[in-house]
Amino acid sequence: MSWEMVIGLEVHCQINTKTKAFCGCSTEFGAEPNSQTCPVCLGMPGQLPVLNDVAAKKTILTGLAINANINLESKFDRKNYFYPDLPKGYQISQFAVPVVEGGYIDIPTPDGEKRLGVTRIHMEEDAGKSMHEGLDAVSHIDLNRSGIPLMEIVSEPDMRSADEAIAYLKQLHQIIKFLGVSGADMEKGQFRCDANVSVRRKGEPFGTRTEMKNMNSFRFIKQAIEFEALRQIEILEDGGEVKQESRLWDSVKNESRSMRSKEEAHDYRYFPEPDLPPLRVTQEEVDAIKASMPELPNQLRKRFETEFGLSAYDADVLTQTQSLAQWYEALVAAHPANPKQCANWLANELLGRLKELNKDITESPISAKGLASLLDRIADNTISGKIAKDVLDAMMESGKDVDVIIEEKGLKQVSDTGAIDAMIQEVLDANPGQVEAYKGGQDRLFGFFVGQVMKASKGKANPAMVNQRLKELLG
Amino acid sequence: MDIDVKKIANLSRIRLTDNEAKELAPQLSSIMGYIDKLSEVNTDGVPPTAHPHDVAMPQRADVVTNADRRDALQQPAPRTESGLYVVPKVIE
Numbered sequence: 088m089s090w091e092m093v094i095g096l097e098v099h100c101q102i103n104t105k106t107k108a109f110c111g112c113s114t115e116f117g118a119e120p121n122s123q124t125c126p127v128c129l130g131m132p133g134q135l136p137v138l139n140d141v142a143a144k145k146t147i148l149t150g151l152a153i154n155a156n157i158n159l160e161s162k163f164d165r166k167n168y169f170y171p172d173l174p175k176g177y178q179i180s181q182f183a184v185p186v187v188e189g190g191y192i193d194i195p196t197p198d199g200e201k202r203l204g205v206t207r208i209h210m211e212e213d214a215g216k217s218m219h220e221g222l223d224a225v226s227h228i229d230l231n232r233s234g235i236p237l238m239e240i241v242s243e244p245d246m247r248s249a250d251e252a253i254a255y256l257k258q259l260h261q262i263i264k265f266l267g268v269s270g271a272d273m274e275k276g277q278f279r280c281d282a283n284v285s286v287r288r289k290g291e292p293f294g295t296r297t298e299m300k301n302m303n304s305f306r307f308i309k310q311a312i313e314f315e316a317l318r319q320i321e322i323l324e325d326g327g328e329v330k331q332e333s334r335l336w337d338s339v340k341n342e343s344r345s346m347r348s349k350e351e352a353h354d355y356r357y358f359p360e361p362d363l364p365p366l367r368v369t370q371e372e373v374d375a376i377k378a379s380m381p382e383l384p385n386q387l388r389k390r391f392e393t394e395f396g397l398s399a400y401d402a403d404v405l406t407q408t409q410s411l412a413q414w415y416e417a418l419v420a421a422h423p424a425n426p427k428q429c430a431n432w433l434a435n436e437l438l439g440r441l442k443e444l445n446k447d448i449t450e451s452p453i454s455a456k457g458l459a460s461l462l463d464r465i466a467d468n469t470i471s472g473k474i475a476k477d478v479l480d481a482m483m484e485s486g487k488d489v490d491v492i493i494e495e496k497g498l499k500q501v502s503d504t505g506a507i508d509a510m511i512q513e514v515l516d517a518n519p520g521q522v523e524a525y526k527g528g529q530d531r532l533f534g535f536f537v538g539q540v541m542k543a544s545k546g547k548a549n550p551a552m553v554n555q556r557l558k559e560l561l562g
Numbered sequence: 563m564d565i566d567v568k569k570i571a572n573l574s575r576i577r578l579t580d581n582e583a584k585e586l587a588p589q590l591s592s593i594m595g596y597i598d599k600l601s602e603v604n605t606d607g608v609p610p611t612a613h614p615h616d617v618a619m620p621q622r623a624d625v626v627t628n629a630d631r632r633d634a635l636q637q638p639a640p641r642t643e644s645g646l647y648v649v650p651k652v653i654e
Contacts, residue, residue: 106624112626113626121635121645125628137622171647225650228649
């Protein structure tokens with residue numbers, strides 16, 4: 088019997104508010120250490136937390152986007168533990184009754200769409216930052232991050248491979264970006280992931296799991312899950328037992344190692360937060376939040392497929408970010424004749440060139456209208472698709488208008504029958520052997536003639552006309 | 563009720579001598595016993611109380627109201643350096 092991985096994921100996502108969860112301190116990234124703190128987020132005695140209403144709304148919006156239930160009454164609890172970057176000695180979190188429960192995310196798999204459960208989303212506050220490196224006998228603490236609002240998004244243990252886990256995370260990351268509820272910048276730690284991994288023989292109950300903490304890159308998460316599953320399989324095949332523990336992924340050594348935390352470190356002694364009454368929202372408020380929801384990646388993908396006839400692949404590429412999807416829609420609006428061609432030119436030609444420049448669509452030197460005017464010139468036979476690629480290069484480099492470039496470089500397509508006939512005749516005269524062979528039945532030589540004529544015209548001959556005239560002249 | 567006083571003290575970062583722990587054990591047990599009386603009450607159909615006051619949570623608009631008062635706020639800290647709090651080394 089083969090082994091099977093069982094993976095559940097916890098994502099900590101910074102909610103992009105201007106101020107912290109329970110006080111009016113700024114959340115601006117990169118400020119001077121401890122310059123964005125106050126008695127509340129420093130845990131001074133007698134200070135009272137007051138919830139940021141935007142943090143609550145954005146958590147509810149996220150819940151609605153993953154098809155979850157919103158608890159009209161939810162509660163806050165204290166999670167108690169000692170660490171110097173947690174000045175109160177407890178984290179305000181939601182334990183017993185989170186604001187969001189029971190949603191799901193659909194991911195594409197080789198066997199079709201798979202539905203992955205989301206157990207809950209709860210609000211909590213972030214801890215400060217501890218620094219140990221290069222320090223002897225001391226640690227440094229910056230509490231600017233202390234109290235920044237987080238959503239913790241907890242999945243069901245529904246994933247069966249590292250690829251499924253990554254597909255889930257990417258989908259979730261994309262939804263969060265579309266909703267605008269978080270910067271979700273992984274390098275800044277705004278979207279970080281704990282992975283619970285266990286293995287079992289197919290069909291058997293879940294095995295003992297380990298938790299890989301605090302990973303913030305899709306690549307590391309995939310490596311960590313795969314490493315950890317293999318490690319567990321080796322232990323079990325040697326007749327050993329997997330120990331339930333937290334582990335750290337070392338992305339330099341490519342291995343996981345035990346955090347050696349004491350057992351009681353997990354005794355968080357949750358109890359209701361006496362400083363905060365229950366969070367109540369009305370159904371009307373939830374409905375209003377729902378009404379503000381933008382089109383989500385999945386809906387957008389499906390619409391692009393049905394409305395514009397795109398392939399699943401193209402629809403996926405063009406809905407990676409909202410700005411890209413909007414760019415595509417602007418392109419189609421300006422060149423409505425052929426949405427599929429718009430998709431090809433945007434996805435393959437423009438995005439490819441931008442990638443080489445290390446730019447994304449928002450930094451494109453040409454506008455959707457600019458690219459549309461290029462497609463217009465292909466459509467009205469001013470230039471061929473092949474020449475258009477050179478024109479696109481020139482447009483990106485110079486920022487000049489498509490017509491100016493065609494004019495300046497003399498790229499205008501030759502659609503004049505006389506000129507095309509002359510070029511064809513030249514080619515036929517130069518290749519009498521091939522003409523004879525063609526007439527003798529070697530049909531595939533037709534392509535050779537087209538190629539020769541196009542070459543003779545330096546790509547400027549109208550290919551459709553070349554085809555048509557060649558057929559006629561070859562009789 | 564048997565209570566592991568040493569464990570609770572450790573979780574709370576309170577240092578107790580063996581004698582203190584011995585002295586506290588029966589006291590904590592009697593408190594727990596007192597609280598246990600609550601379980602004798604029939605609470606079928608009574609919703610759990612999360613907060614003694616039946617009020618909805620007041621919320622705050624997302625507007626920055628706090629200026630940088632680092633110098634004043636760090637006054638009570640035993641040790642700081644370049645704006646950072648300095649604490650005994652935290653061992654990972």
